[in-house]
Amino acid sequence: MAPSSTSSNSRSGSRQRVAIAVFLVVLLAIMTQAGLSGAQSQQPDWLIPGAVLSAAALQDAYDVPPAGPARLDYRLWRLAAVQRDQGQAAARAYAAEQRIPMRGSDAVVLIHEHARTFGERREEGLLKAMNPADEVLFAAIEQAIASRVEALGGAVRGRVLNMVEAAVPVANLTGLLGASEIGYTEPSPVPHVEMIVSQGVAVTGADRMQQSSAYHFPPQESVRVGVLDVAFLGYQSLVGSELPTSIATQTYSTGGLSGSGLDPLSRQHGTAVAEIIFDMAPDAALLLTNMETVFGHSQAASWLLSNGVDVINSSLSWFNVGPGDGTGPINFDVERSAESGVAWVTSAGNMAQRHWDGRFRDPDGDGWNNFSGSSETNPALLAGDGSLTVYLNWDDWFTSNQDYDLYVFFECSSAAGASYPCNGETVTPPSADQPLVLAGVSRNPQKGTEAPVEQVTVTATAGPVVAHVAIRRVKASRDVQLETFYVGDILTTPAFVVPEGSITIPADSRSAVAVGATYWSNDNLEPFSSWGPTTDGRSKPDIVAPDGVITVTYGPLGFYGTSASSPHVAGAIALLKSRMGLYSNEQLVRILYGRALDLGPPGSDNRYGAGRLSIDP
Amino acid sequence: MRIVPIVTALALALLLALPANAHPTADEPSGAADEPSNAKAIQWSPPAARDTGLYVERGNVGGFLGYPFTLDTELAADGFVFGASGSYLFLPFLGVEVAGTRQNLDFLPALVLEGEPSLSRGTIESFVISASALFRAPVSSKVAIYGTVGVAYFINDFKTDSTTAGELAEFAFLAGDSVENALGFNFSGGVNILLYRSFGVFTEVRYLRATADTTAMITDEVTQISAQFPSTQRLQSIVWSGGVRFYF
Numbered sequence: 001m002a003p004s005s006t007s008s009n010s011r012s013g014s015r016q017r018v019a020i021a022v023f024l025v026v027l028l029a030i031m032t033q034a035g036l037s038g039a040q041s042q043q044p045d046w047l048i049p050g051a052v053l054s055a056a057a058l059q060d061a062y063d064v065p066p067a068g069p070a071r072l073d074y075r076l077w078r079l080a081a082v083q084r085d086q087g088q089a090a091a092r093a094y095a096a097e098q099r100i101p102m103r104g105s106d107a108v109v110l111i112h113e114h115a116r117t118f119g120e121r122r123e124e125g126l127l128k129a130m131n132p133a134d135e136v137l138f139a140a141i142e143q144a145i146a147s148r149v150e151a152l153g154g155a156v157r158g159r160v161l162n163m164v165e166a167a168v169p170v171a172n173l174t175g176l177l178g179a180s181e182i183g184y185t186e187p188s189p190v191p192h193v194e195m196i197v198s199q200g201v202a203v204t205g206a207d208r209m210q211q212s213s214a215y216h217f218p219p220q221e222s223v224r225v226g227v228l229d230v231a232f233l234g235y236q237s238l239v240g241s242e243l244p245t246s247i248a249t250q251t252y253s254t255g256g257l258s259g260s261g262l263d264p265l266s267r268q269h270g271t272a273v274a275e276i277i278f279d280m281a282p283d284a285a286l287l288l289t290n291m292e293t294v295f296g297h298s299q300a301a302s303w304l305l306s307n308g309v310d311v312i313n314s315s316l317s318w319f320n321v322g323p324g325d326g327t328g329p330i331n332f333d334v335e336r337s338a339e340s341g342v343a344w345v346t347s348a349g350n351m352a353q354r355h356w357d358g359r360f361r362d363p364d365g366d367g368w369n370n371f372s373g374s375s376e377t378n379p380a381l382l383a384g385d386g387s388l389t390v391y392l393n394w395d396d397w398f399t400s401n402q403d404y405d406l407y408v409f410f411e412c413s414s415a416a417g418a419s420y421p422c423n424g425e426t427v428t429p430p431s432a433d434q435p436l437v438l439a440g441v442s443r444n445p446q447k448g449t450e451a452p453v454e455q456v457t458v459t460a461t462a463g464p465v466v467a468h469v470a471i472r473r474v475k476a477s478r479d480v481q482l483e484t485f486y487v488g489d490i491l492t493t494p495a496f497v498v499p500e501g502s503i504t505i506p507a508d509s510r511s512a513v514a515v516g517a518t519y520w521s522n523d524n525l526e527p528f529s530s531w532g533p534t535t536d537g538r539s540k541p542d543i544v545a546p547d548g549v550i551t552v553t554y555g556p557l558g559f560y561g562t563s564a565s566s567p568h569v570a571g572a573i574a575l576l577k578s579r580m581g582l583y584s585n586e587q588l589v590r591i592l593y594g595r596a597l598d599l600g601p602p603g604s605d606n607r608y609g610a611g612r613l614s615i616d617p
Numbered sequence: 618m619r620i621v622p623i624v625t626a627l628a629l630a631l632l633l634a635l636p637a638n639a640h641p642t643a644d645e646p647s648g649a650a651d652e653p654s655n656a657k658a659i660q661w662s663p664p665a666a667r668d669t670g671l672y673v674e675r676g677n678v679g680g681f682l683g684y685p686f687t688l689d690t691e692l693a694a695d696g697f698v699f700g701a702s703g704s705y706l707f708l709p710f711l712g713v714e715v716a717g718t719r720q721n722l723d724f725l726p727a728l729v730l731e732g733e734p735s736l737s738r739g740t741i742e743s744f745v746i747s748a749s750a751l752f753r754a755p756v757s758s759k760v761a762i763y764g765t766v767g768v769a770y771f772i773n774d775f776k777t778d779s780t781t782a783g784e785l786a787e788f789a790f791l792a793g794d795s796v797e798n799a800l801g802f803n804f805s806g807g808v809n810i811l812l813y814r815s816f817g818v819f820t821e822v823r824y825l826r827a828t829a830d831t832t833a834m835i836t837d838e839v840t841q842i843s844a845q846f847p848s849t850q851r852l853q854s855i856v857w858s859g860g861v862r863f864y865f
Contacts, residue, residue, distance in 0.1 A: 212784045214781070214788055215738070215785075216781065216785055216792050216833075216835045217726070217734070217835065580790065582835050583842075584844065587842050590840060590842055594837070594839050594840030595839050615788065617838070617839045
């Protein structure tokens with residue numbers, strides 16, 4: 001027995017050593033795959049690998065256009081150059097591609113007041129109204145800005161906090177340079193609706209309450225729900241059936257309620273959102289308003305507030321209009337609505353798979369950020385005829401002297417040497433081992449008065465193409481925390497993704513009800529549903545709600561995305577309000593949080609918030 | 618509404634059916650109460666001496682049944698009014714009356730014409746204790762008219778509509794509306810009719826009024842989040858009632 005036993009022990013020990021060896025090999029492989037370099041994100045095997053960029057001079061390597069002047073957004077500077085060199089038609093095409101809002105031949109711009117009065121309010125996070133002294137000072141500055149805009153043949157459209165929105169002829173945009181009262185001029189930001197379409201129905205328990213006679217102190221007038229969106233194409237045909245007869249509308253868009261400059265699905269976006277609210281709260285009156293720009297957002301919010309809404313739904317995502325800590329001009333509208341007792345419900349964003357953030361890392365000292373390991377680009381496959389807008393910002397709000405630029409390269413071939421077709425053009429690779437060609441660049445200067453943002457849009461014109469995003473340090477005294485969002489027609493997730501912190505604006509607002517998305521039939525978190533926290537560490541989203549629901553607007557394929565989830569919550573608040581009118585909107589929000597079906601880790605978390613919306617206890 | 622003719626008819630029937638010359642007081646001459654009755658027809662006797670019947674009443678106790686008429690659109694009668702009263706005369710024409718009246722009024726918030734309703738749908742249950750000065754004037758030994766005026770203390774309770782409460786409970790919401798007790802006033806006028814010795818009937822119209830503090834409240838039993846709405850509610854009704862009294 002003893003030898004046998006010894007033999008058995010020997011075999012057992014041998015198996016253990018083999019197992020340990022196998023384990024170590026596997027562990028080594030995993031560690032190697034992960035880069036094991038302190039990277040903040042990982043790249044699955046099946047994704048497109050990142051690239052190492054040339055360390056050669058940019059101009060020689062990639063034919064990079066020169067940076068623009070200080071205090072003027074790079075896209076505006078390029079727009080003026082395109083119009084000067086290629087004419088108005090080319091300028092309009094460039095503006096459309098780069099998401100620059102236009103009024104005829106004028107560009108709609110957001111002019112930031114020079115920072116001399118801005119610093120104090122920066123500390124307050126722009127959430128409070130200006131003090132009287134600031135008001136007097138800014139009134140004078142605003143007048144000076146208005147005079148300059150008018151002298152350039154433009155017109156002021158309105159004011160948002162310490163910014164003036166104006167329409168300025170493209171040919172005269174550079175006339176804004178050199179004005180001491182102007183800190184920075186950028187194209188007025190426009191929102192995204194992030195369309196995702198598929199199949200499903202809603203499950204929240206609202207139908208049971210609708211059928212019950214559970215009333216306590218119902219309001220004597222209909223609960224009013226405002227829908228703030230980009231467009232409401234086709235809503236008229238649904239009034240009386242899928243939408244209530246009690247509807248008021250107001251547009252702040254040049255295209256009217258049907259919107260302009262949007263794809264067909266986006267133009268119906270607000271209509272589908274309104275449908276869901278009506279499904280949830282059939283007794284509510286709806287107020288529909290749409291807009292295009294930051295100032296339009298402010299106008300639309302003011303119109304809704306002046307009309308006594310109880311709830312506002314905005315299934316929109318904004319980028320680069322704030323640091324993601326609940327401050328900024330769009331957040332300001334949320335906060336002033338909350339101060340009026342209005343519940344502002346908004347989509348959390350569909351960015352969990354399209355977001356990356358991390359501290360600038362450049363181990364090889366070539367100026368390019370390393371996303372992970374040695375990868376200096378973060379690639380994704382762009383659909384044929386699709387466009388991709390990449391937003392970059394970093395933690396140096398609201399004005400920055402840390403200068404970084406954003407690049408997008410197309411990978412057209414791995415063949416070295418000869419010229420080859422790329423995105424409809426014949427290109428020559430910059431070096432024998434470098435298949436990347438420059439597709440777009442954003443070179444905003446950050447010299448102390450500009451925002452820490454870059455934005456570029458690229459379009460695939462000849463079939464799918466791999467788009468590599470890269471970030472380059474121009475002049476900086478520290479390694480900033482970078483954040484990028486990919487918005488558009490990409491067929492794969494970017495190679496390096498950080499879902500944490502992918503919440504969009506205004507879902508980062510302190511008072512906003514940020515709504516994530518779960519699939520209606522199984523409560524699984526949608527993989528695209530944005531995660532918290534905010535940049536200042538607050539937990540978001542606040543709650544999740546079903547998506548994939550069928551609407552008449554989008555048909556049986558369903559309405560997917562947090563855009564569809566948000567109106568479920570807005571409608572639930574309106575339904576409860578119409579049944580139990582004593583509750584304030586803020587209380588109803590807390591009740592919904594308390595009744596939510598807890599999902600994910602116990603308690604509130606950064607993916608599901610309080611849980612899935614449920615009116616039933 | 619239907620109780621009014623019932624009460625009136627009851628009073629008249631008793632008046633017709635019982636002896637017309639009944640005398641209630643112990644001061645009457647012996648044997649007077651034993652005189653045969655005339656049940657076949659009303660035969661009014663010659664005016665009685667002023668030392669008989671209701672002329673010499675010192676007080677009474679009794680009970681009544683009636684119906685409340687509301688004067689506010691949001692309030693509606695919920696069933697009959699009932700109660701008891703007693704009076705004591707210090708002087709032939711002046712005394713005090715104490716009464717207890719139980720009335721239920723339905724509150725219908727949807728019918729509030731002006732302002733906000735004070736409560737959700739339900740029933741205000743009131744027990745009204747009134748203390749009044751009593752003025753009486755016998756018109757014969759068997760009939761006396763009287764009037765009262767005084768204070769009324771409303772002991773109130775509010776019951777949320779059961780259907781509403783049940784439906785709310787299904788969603789774990791608890792309605793907790795309340796109506797505070799309130800001091801008000803009342804006045805009345807009526808007729809006492811002596812039927813037999815110390816027993817008689819009466820009918821009266823009484824106005825009851827108070828303004829009570831109210832609190833509408835809803836509580837989410839899941840989160841314990843409550844919302845309240847303090848207000849006031851005028852409680853007023855005209856009660857037409859009839860009943861029996863025992864005189865002494």
